Amino acid sequence: MTAAPPRDWAPHTQEVRPYRQRLARGPRADKQLREITVALPPYIRDRDYPIERPLAAMTTASAGDLGHLDLVHGRTLKALNHLQLRAESVDSSKIENVDASLADYGRALLGVGANASAVSMASATAALTRMIRDAETTRAIRPEAILQAHEDLFRHHPDEGHRAGTFRTTQNWIGGSDYSPLGALHVPPPPETVADYLTDLFAFANRDDVPTLVQAAIVHAQFESIHPFIDGNGRIGRALIHAVLRRRRATRHLTVPIASALVAHRERYFGALDDYRNGSAAPLIAMLASATSVATAESWRTAAHLKDLRKEWHDAVGGSRPGTALHRLLDLLTEEPIVNVALVMERVDASESTAREAIAKLVDAKVLSKAPRSRRAPVWLAKQVLDEVDDLSSRIQASSRRLREY
Secondary structure, eight states, X not given: OOOOOOOOSOOXXXXXXXXXXXXXXXXXXXXXXXXXXXXXXXXXTTOOXXXXXXXXXXXXXXXXXXXXXXXXHTTTOHHHHHHHHHHHHHHHHHHTTOOOOHHHHHHHHHXXXXXXXXXXXXXXXXXXXXXXXHHHHHSSOOHHHHHHHHHHHHTTOTTTGGGXXXXXXXXXXXXXXXXXXXXOSBOOOOGGGHHHHHHHHHHHHTOSSSOHHHHHHHHHHHHHHHOOSSSOHHHHHHHHXXXXXXXXXXXXXXXXXXXXXXXXXXXXXXXXXXHHHTTOOHHHHHHHHHHHHHHHHHHHHHHHHHHHHHHHHHHHTTOOOTTSHHHHHHHHHHHOOEEOHHHHHHHHTOOHHHHHHHHHHHHHTTSOEEOTTOSSSOOEEOHHHHHHHHHHHHHHHHHHHHHHHO
């Protein structure tokens, strides 16, 4: 049996509260449940984390590596950020058991028929992008941005659309029964306490005197404990990590795929959240620092791959002159590896005939290929870029597993 990590943070307290189902559902035991034990997180607005020297060195090094990557490639390689955003959104969704092919995901981003999982992954990208942009422009973590991101995530969901963009007003729980908190792994604080907990959380998230990665980890864990939405807490909570990093200017341009490292250790990640509830923040802080370092290192490799790939394409089409539609389309494909005619017309600023001609040239040069199942609404894929998205995620996961082995 693994020993519990030492306490370095205030643990959640347990409190018995009355409970009754709104609608009688499920087995008899669920219908007869009259009391539940809720977990009440500590208030953290003014709390300081007593970080020990080894962990401080680890978080400082991770933040430094991230800042260096952002400085070198952030302004000059927009394509890197687009690929990182895709990898982050895809793997954050995978943590919640939402998965789809990259081609379907791309069709969903274009708004061209895709399955429900792909639409959900595309919505996660929109939510992540919104939260990062808001933190960058307002220099604050704001409830308005989180609510808007949640609406992005669920507005198209057939079952949760009516709750999109609203904090919960009912009791929720994690694990156990589908009908009541009976046997739940974690029962968050009652709905009437959510507003005060979030006010406290935002005050902590907007401090500037807490080490950045420590702050990001604690904000994420506290948000998961509060669980302010009926669904979507995991994806919004992981997006909060990036919002904190952008607000603190740890990154100014890039979004490294931290979730790709976390998905490699899904159970350990959930265990670190449990440790936080039991009063130990260090496991999650260390996991976030490690994930950031691995994601940063592999993103350097992807940056080099993208530059090489763009040169290969230039040679494959026999060269292209700057300013032409073909040249602009080649640049676009490193950022948007799944396109249709409408997107090319908009982003390349070309007529329909010019856009179609440029696409045809890239198909002939084997830069683009037509997506399967897209005869009615044709979609083209830059498969080498999609492969790089997939490879970036795989490399991060493999590196994370190797680190854990030693």
